[in-house]
Amino acid sequence: MKKLKIQDYILIGIYTAIYFLVVCIAMILLQFTIPGYSSIFIPALTALFAGIVYLLVVNRIPRFGAITIMGSVMGIFFLISGHFPLSFLPNIICAVLADLLQNKTAISMKLRTSVSYIIFSFGLIGPVLPLWFMKNAYIDSLVARGKDTAYIDGVFAHITTGSFIASFLAIIMFSMVGIMIGQKLYLKHFSKVKGKGHGKNAHQV
C-alpha cells in the first residue's frame, strides 16, 4: 500500500474546504427556501452538489485513508466551530466505512464509488440529530408545566419520525443523483486534465 505524502494531505485539506463551502451554500439555499427547522435537509442538498468533489478526491488520491481523513477533519471542524457538535461521530464512522468500501473491495469502480458516496453523505447527518433531542426537550417542558402530552406526543411522533425518514430517503436519492451529476461534470471538465492519479483509469469513474 502506498502511503500518503505531505502533498496528498494538503490536497485533502483543500478538497475538504471546498466540500465545506458546498455545505455552507446548501445551508444558505435552504434557509432561503424552507422556513423553520430546515437543517434536516442539509445532508441531502450537500449530497446533490458535492458529487464532483468526492469524485476528485477518489481519483486524485486513490489510496486508503483519504476519505477517512476528509470525514474526520470535517467532524473536528464542525466540533470546534460548534455548528453541529453531534456531527463528530457520524462523520468519522461514515467516512471510515466509505473508505473501506472504496479502497478495500473489488466491486466495479462505478458501483463502488456510488455506494461509498451514499455512505459518506450520511456523515453529515449531524444537523438532523438534534431534532430528536429537541422533541424530547419539548415533551419534557410540557410535562414540567402539567400539560397533557398524549396529543402532542402523537403529533410530534409523526412529525419527527416523518422528517427522519424524509431526510434519510432524501440523502439516498440526492446522493445517487449527485454522483451522476458529478460523473457528468467530471467527464466534461476534468477527464483531459493531467494530474496525479490520472491517466488510464480517468474514464472509468
Next chain:
Amino acid sequence: MRIKFDPRSKLCTILFASVLLMLHLSFPLEIFFVTLLFFLFLLNGDLKKGLIYYIIFWLLVLGDYFILPYVQNTWLSLLSFLFVGNRRLLPTIMAASFGMSHTKISEWIAALKKMGLPFAIIIPLTVLFRFFPTVIQDFKSIRSAMKYRGIAVTTLDLLIHPLQTMEYIIIPILMSAENTSLDLSAAALVRGIANPGKHTSVYEIKLRVQDYLLISVLIFALIGGRWLQ
C-alpha cells in the same frame, strides 16, 4: 479586563454544551447553565455578544410562555416546539461562539497538536482553516465574474438554477485546487512541515488556574445537576 482561556478548556465547554443538549434538563437547571455560559462571555470580555445571546434566550422563553395556553392548535404547537427546540440548541451555539472568539487558529492547532491528534489530521485541518477564507474570496471573485458575463446576475437567479450555480462556482475552484495544493506544499515544506521531530509553536499552550477552575465547575455542574434532578 479579560481572562484568557486555554483552547482545551474551551473545547471542554463545547463538549459540555453538546452533552447538555442530549440530557433531560429541568427548566431552572437550564437557566443556570445558560447563565453560566453568559458569565464565561463576561470573563472573556465579550459583554455585548453575551448579552445578545442571553436576551435571545429569554425571548425564546417568553415566546414559549405566551404560546403555551394555545398549544392544542397544531401550528401554534409547532411554533412553540421551535421555540423550545432552539432554546435547547442555544447553549451549543453559545459555547462555540465563546470558543472561537479571542483564540487564534494557530492556538487551536497548537492545542490540538498537544492533545496528540495524528499528523495526518493536523495538516488537512490546518489547510482547511487557512484555505477556507481563500475559498470565500474565490467565491466572491467568481460571483463578480459571473455577473460581468451576465450569468445569474441576481441572487434570485442563483436560487432558481441551483445546478448551474453549483457548476459555475465549484468547477473553477476545483480546477485551481491542484495548483493551490502545489503552492501550499512548497510553502509548507520550506517551513519544515516534514520535520519528523517535535514541532513547536509561538503560542504557549498551558492550562492555567482559570482553566482548571472552568473545567471543574463544568464537571461539578453537570454531576450536581444530574444528582439534584
